Amino acid sequence: MSLLPLSPKKPLGEYIGVYLSRAIDPEIRRQRVGSGGAITAFLCYLIDKNIIDGAVTVRRVRGLEGEVVVATTKKEVLEAAGDKWSIIPFTARLRDTIEEKGLKRIAVVGLPCQIQFLGQMRMFPLLESDFSERISLLISLFCLGTFANEVMLSYLRSKYGIKPSDITDIRLEGENLSIYHECGKISIPAREIVYHLQTGCLVCTDYTGVLSDISAGISENYLGYTVLIARNNRALELLNNARDEKYIELKEAPPSVIEEISLKARGKMERATYYATRLL
């Protein structure tokens, strides 16, 4: 039995629509490689129109390291844009951060595990200090797992001779993981790095973050676009408004995209079942 509204028949959870989207602003689009920058543009829309006070997200500092950012202006959102490859225990500092800044309505962009926690907190607050009423929108990124940092870095150093401090960016491009470093770029087949995922990620069943309002990720056949899954009417309405206000392009995703992400989601569930019988 699953804790989440997830089953092999519904590997993406409950949703009302899947869309392909990308930012209209050329400046946002220029920064992006894998996806269309739709979430960045969407957050800009939410902040510009004063629908949220701030967006909680992660900015890469160096190599695989990242830090929590509470973006309250468009400029800060743009700085934090990009795929996130390391999990940041941002939930631990989230309460302090939003209380310090006095934010009343926030959007949180996170990985499925973090969204699961925040989604549960929103459904079932268990503490007086839970700040669920301040969470206005949960946006989950598609996730196949996060790296065990030290193992990954030591692998890159021993096999490819890359010093951790030289890494400037890591991006998934098609079947390959591209590591950008100070002397250039190398591509590693994604298969090779599966062994360097965190153990906890191997038993995770959730690819898209089913407790979110919006899930976002990429489709390999439509690079340059962000795949968005709208899970409730409010999320869809906000997306439509952002489209009407010329922040994002939004069109329905063809069935092949839904199939592709369903396949990956089902793959993650199967992997979890396999490992769960041994690890849990």
Next chain:
Amino acid sequence: MTKLKVLHADIGGCEGCAVTFLRAIPLIESIACAKTRYIGSDFKIEDCDIAFVTGSICINDVHALEMLKNIRSKAKVVVALGSCAALGGITRFCRGGQEPKPDHRVFQPLSSVIDVDFAIPGCPPPPQAVNALLIAYVKNVEFQLRLFKAVAKVKRLSGFDLLDDVVLPGLCVGCGACVLSCPTGALRLIDRRPELIVEKCIRCGTCYVRCPRASQILVRRFT
């Protein structure tokens, strides 16, 4: 739709959870008709749809034991509200000899005495938790109830269990959910993994229920 008949009874503890229930009454008015000793003089334990019981049960307290069994026989669903009722909570540390009831020394969760259908940890849980549970129950949103069904089947959950089941086997991904959910600040992240300050853990179980991995283990084992 007829309103649910909801009963609340307190059998011990600090009354924080009882206050939670009182504060929940305005929230649940539209779906439930709530009765509790705290708002009426005509209160008695009678047939009801859902009984919320707060506080842990003292195994030596005959009066409380009988009351609890009576509630079980009259309620269709029993909900253990709060960490003490659900898991023993801080009353687990009770050693007897303390005023005003020096004879009370062994406190257990309700599930040690009767079958509990749902258990909500939290020290204390907020009124919204009562509301959310009732809504999930009325609408029969099974996945939301599953976790609380599983908690009703365990006798203890704490920071120690979190370390044993998640952190030590290496299943922790360092999301920080436990640290954020600890009401006493007993957990902190050291090298991206939670460490427990043992003296501060009141065994409320909130961290375990909130951890994405631990809750998965719980549901896997007990549903």
